[in-house]
């Protein structure tokens with residue numbers, strides 16, 4: 001029996017303590033950005049072609065040199081052990097089983113080496129820019145040695161934004177779950193909860209380097225030969241600057257509605273970024289992906305792949321690695337059906353003529 005996505009979500013909500021559920025589900029400020037991306041994707045309509053040979057559809061694709069079962073990756077999310085005792089180790093197994101890529105957060109709750117040992121698919125490591133660059137450098141060395149294939153630098157979070165649910169809960173990661181890849185020195189400020197304040201927000205102000213600019217990317221590119229992908233770009237201007245500064249990929253993202261409130265949603269920014277990079281590096285859409293059809297819509301708008309956030313945690317909370325694989329497979333199976341019904345037997349067959357907006361008709365090509 002194939003479980004619908006909302007069944008995983010309902011099971012996760014029921015299973016998890018209230019403050020953990022709020023940390024997963026919540027957004028920043030008025031939480032306006034939690035629904036904006038979904039609404040934008042829902043407005044996009046598919047334009048199918050008929051009488052195409054779809055007797056065989058192949059959702060497979062390549063992303064920065066890695067072969068994937070579909071253009072699908074798990075977004076970096078902190079502390080998977082909040083969802084399941086095996087944490088990122090189970091997520092790596094589940095993603096590998098489904099043939100999807102896993103991005104491991106800098107705030108992962110399992111050791112990079114253990115995650116890599118459990119993985120059968122490609123891994124990327126996500127980084128926030130810390131004041132202590134030596135800590136970043138050590139982490140990068142370990143990721144390289146463990147076989148991680150790329151680094152994802154999150155650039156939409158010079159600090160963790162005010163999130164009303166976490167503040168009201170005085171949210172702090174419970175004892176027993178830790179960002180084990182960071183030293184206790186770096187993590188010292190993250191413990192202890194206080195009502196009216198999120199420990200993560202406080203910690204980020206102390207440890208994140210909010211002063212970095214485009215010039216600092218040179219340091220990162222010097223300390224590693226891994227491709228660097230920027231996560232959180234929402235404008236054509238920044239996309240052009242990123243390419244100029246040698247990044248290998250871009251993730252169009254509003255951090256799942258957890259950072260800048262009142263912004264444009266990621267799907268609405270996608271064509272602007274795609275046009276700005278002009279094919280010089282892969283572009284990934286992150287946020288609000290909830291159905292295989294969303295993969296098709298993203299590809300039509302020019303994305304090379306999408307990233308999935310919260311639904312992977314719902315799968316993990318539901319049943320560990322099997323749940324993660326179940327959620328990913330559900331989306332891949334839905335995507336494969338959309339391919340057949342769209343007359344698009346390969347990922348290369350999706351283009352801007354495959355979508356329309358109800359008000360303005362077809363996007364200019």
Ligand SMILES: Cc1cc2nc3c(=O)[nH]c(=O)nc-3n(C[C@H](O)[C@H](O)[C@H](O)COP(=O)(O)O)c2cc1C
Pocket residue numbers: 023024025075076077078105106107126154231253254255256257258286287288289307308309310311
């Ligand atoms: C619980 C949680 C933790 C997250 N932690 C990180 C993180 O450590 N690093 C990061 O770059 N993004 C983080 N994000 C943002 C996700 O990478 C992603 O942008 C977002 O969840 C995508 O939206 P979706 O959940 O609607 O799919 C986190 C998101 C959630 C829900």
Ligand SMILES: O=C(O)C(=O)c1ccccc1
Pocket residue numbers: 078107157160200204255258
């Ligand atoms: O990035 C996030 O959304 C997030 O919740 C987080 C968690 C731990 C450290 C930094 C950010």
